[in-house]
Amino acid sequence: MRLEDLDYFLAVAASGHVGRASETVGATQPALTKGIQRLERELQIQLFERTAKGMTLTVPGQAFYERLRAARLGIDEAVKEANDLHLGKVGLIRAGISPNYAEGLFGDACASLLRQRPAARIQVTVGLNDKLFAALRQGDLDFCLSALPRGEQNEFDQRPLFNDHLHVVAREDHPLFRAHGLRFDGLGRESWILPGPQVMARRAVEASFAERGLPPPNVVIESNSSIASLMNVVKNTNLLGITGEMTLKQAFGAGLRMLELEGAMWPRTVGIITRRNAYLSPLTKRFIELLETAAK
Structure with missing residues (x-):
């Protein structure tokens, strides 16, 4: 079993396309195709479903991919460790x-x-x-x-x-700071700027809304840009955002204020x-x- 065939397989599995994989590994498309065919013959397993849109892993192919990817990382780390020992510091x-x-x-x-x-x-x-x-x-x-x-x-x-607990923040003169009897439920009427749905902070906020039987927050801006950019938007609009306590102590935290409501703080380490x-x-x-x- 050739090491380059295994690398070809990993590249095609990751990209789902022989053309894109050939650019990644610096080999021709025919070389990749032959390498994968050779690997399938040796394993006596069909690794991919060939479709008009590209290459999709079969169930055995997916299992092989997960194991091989971990093994390949181990080889790379072994080489890195040997180089580190050779080069010292x-x-x-x-x-x-x-x-x-x-x-x-x-x-x-x-x-x-x-x-x-x-x-x-x-x-x-x-x-x-x-x-x-x-x-x-x-x-x-x-x-x-x-x-x-x-x-x-x-x-x-x-x-x-x-610890750097997560808080709901708004600009210092936001109307919510003048509201009487404000509770967490009232945040459901506001508009928000939040990171994408796969980010832990976003999931924590949405979970708190769901626990109270509320629909998800009304996110009008979804951004994974720098924290300084996000907080600058909060300072110049009526949008609510979330950030850690450390952010409020930095220069771009000036002009922001925490909404100190029950449930509007998420412990974070x-x-x-x-x-x-x-x-x-x-x-x-x-x-x-x-x-x-x-x-x-």
């Missing part, structure tokens, strides 16, 4: 950061690391947790600094750092998230230690 850190924490804590840790390890390189991806967790699963990130997912997570290891049993280079481990120190 030189290396690359691939960090995923929630936009709430890209300043302050993360910046302090970066400065400390570069003083200690001037040859280090840090590749930073800033995004919300849905994007970061997907990249972490794929092995594109070494770790994330983000709100920790709630409930049991078999795929991730978590290191709590601090921020920390370091890594793939379970994944290899972490000595340099990455040192950077995580610096983040833990900066969070104290």
